[in-house]
Amino acid sequence: MKRSIYLDHAATTYMKKEVLDAMIPYFSQNYGNPSSVHSFGREARKAIDKAREQTAKVLNARFDEIFFTGGGTESDNWAIKGVALANQNKGKHIITSAIEHHAVLYTCEFLEKNGFEVTYLPVDSYGMVDPQDVEKAIRPDTILVSIMFANNEIGTIQPIKEIGAITKEKGVYFHTDAVQAVGHVDIDVNDMNIDLLSLSSHKFYGPKGVGALYVRKGTKLTPIFHGGAQERNRRAGTENIPGIIGLGKAIELAYENMEENNKHLIRLRDKLINGIMDRIDNVRLNGHPTLRLPGNVNMSFEYIEGESLLLSLDLKGIAASSGSACTSGSLDPSHVLLAIGLSHEIAHGSLRMTLGDENTDEDIDYVLEVLPQIVRRLREMSPLFIQEKGGCQYV
Numbered sequence: 413m414k415r416s417i418y419l420d421h422a423a424t425t426y427m428k429k430e431v432l433d434a435m436i437p438y439f440s441q442n443y444g445n446p447s448s449v450h451s452f453g454r455e456a457r458k459a460i461d462k463a464r465e466q467t468a469k470v471l472n473a474r475f476d477e478i479f480f481t482g483g484g485t486e487s488d489n490w491a492i493k494g495v496a497l498a499n500q501n502k503g504k505h506i507i508t509s510a511i512e513h514h515a516v517l518y519t520c521e522f523l524e525k526n527g528f529e530v531t532y533l534p535v536d537s538y539g540m541v542d543p544q545d546v547e548k549a550i551r552p553d554t555i556l557v558s559i560m561f562a563n564n565e566i567g568t569i570q571p572i573k574e575i576g577a578i579t580k581e582k583g584v585y586f587h588t589d590a591v592q593a594v595g596h597v598d599i600d601v602n603d604m605n606i607d608l609l610s611l612s613s614h615k616f617y618g619p620k621g622v623g624a625l626y627v628r629k630g631t632k633l634t635p636i637f638h639g640g641a642q643e644r645n646r647r648a649g650t651e652n653i654p655g656i657i658g659l660g661k662a663i664e665l666a667y668e669n670m671e672e673n674n675k676h677l678i679r680l681r682d683k684l685i686n687g688i689m690d691r692i693d694n695v696r697l698n699g700h701p702t703l704r705l706p707g708n709v710n711m712s713f714e715y716i717e718g719e720s721l722l723l724s725l726d727l728k729g730i731a732a733s734s735g736s737a738c739t740s741g742s743l744d745p746s747h748v749l750l751a752i753g754l755s756h757e758i759a760h761g762s763l764r765m766t767l768g769d770e771n772t773d774e775d776i777d778y779v780l781e782v783l784p785q786i787v788r789r790l791r792e793m794s795p796l797f798i799q800e801k802g803g804c805q806y807v
């Protein structure tokens with residue numbers, strides 16, 4: 413039987429059976445519009461309110477601080493553009509980091525073209541933002557700091573609580589893209605002084621195309637969708653009821669079993685990292701060795717192209733990703749790998765494998781059997797490798 417091993421959970425996850433089961437009635441018999449006053453509408457209203465409750469609970473937020481959206485990208489766009497528009501009388505300066513997801517980076521670039529000023533903070537070689545850099549970058553006209561909770565490529569988890577303490581003291585709004593962190597990290601928006609937080613259901617075994625934005629009560633935020641009075645007048649458009657129900661169920665499940673799941677992921681992750689280090693030379697781990705997402709492995713293999721590695725792995729039934737899922741197809745190396753100081757050449761030889769709760773020891777054993785063979789074959793064909801190593805060598 414052909415093997416099929418999915419190691420791309422940072423791109424998306426499968427949806428859990430319990431999540432699908434919770435959603436199904438809302439596609440057919442419970443099809444009411446929550447804005448309607450009749451019993452059909454009230455049924456739908458009750459269901460989204462339950463999902464709001466489930467979401468608020470895991471973040472230690474209030475029920476009325478959760479707003480459902482069309483996913484992580486919309487949440488990021490809304491948080492950043494919404495704060496920018498609502499607070500431009502105070503100032504037009506925003507601080508973010510060089511390693512954000514494009515949903516944040518390109519939103520900031522859009523604002524720069526429209527009269528705002530953005531500071532892109534550097535990161536260290538592990539991909540860590542220094543909270544002191546945040547503090548130093550804050551000016552009287554700064555309105556927002558947006559720093560991701562955990563990075564989607566290299567898995568590094570940022571010092572969010574330290575940054576939150578600084579933004580609170582300075583009176584600047586703090587947004588975090590927590591799309592990769594939700595379901596793997598304990599998040600308390602009060603303890604961490606987070607004012608806005610983005611999350612996306614399909615990254616934690618829920619449906620695609622639905623997410624949420626946490627907005628601290630009192631935050632000045634302009635809507636970006638205009639129309640009906642949904643989401644307490646802040647996000648117009650008839651709600652994606654089945655999606656929202658699925659998000660609520662998925663986030664509840666993710667936190668119910670988080671410790672156990674994380675333990676499983678960390679064990680497999682470290683087995684994979686150490687196994688690769690033992691079997692292959694001229695390889696480096698990208699991201700922080702311990703302050704990283706439980707399922708994230710990102711490594712650079714010298715003398716080879718990540719894309720060739722990906723294709724060879726795919727032929728063996730292993731689904732992974734290179735530098736960045738979002739830039740594959742283009743020849744630019746990942747902005748994250750460049751920001752942690754990798755050369756273009758090394759960045760091009762990078763592979764991301766992100767584990768999920770259905771992965772097993774057998775999956776890892778199979779990767780550890782197949783990957784060294786592929787790397788050896790690709791290096792034997794690499795002019796750079798032959799030149800530097802003086803002929804065909806083993807990895």
Ligand SMILES: *Cc1c(COP(=O)(O)O)cnc(C)c1O
Nearest residue numbers: 483484485513515564591592612
């Ligand atoms: C996946 C992802 C997004 C985008 O979320 P979508 O729901 O796919 O729009 C944003 N930020 C990070 C860190 C992500 O991993």
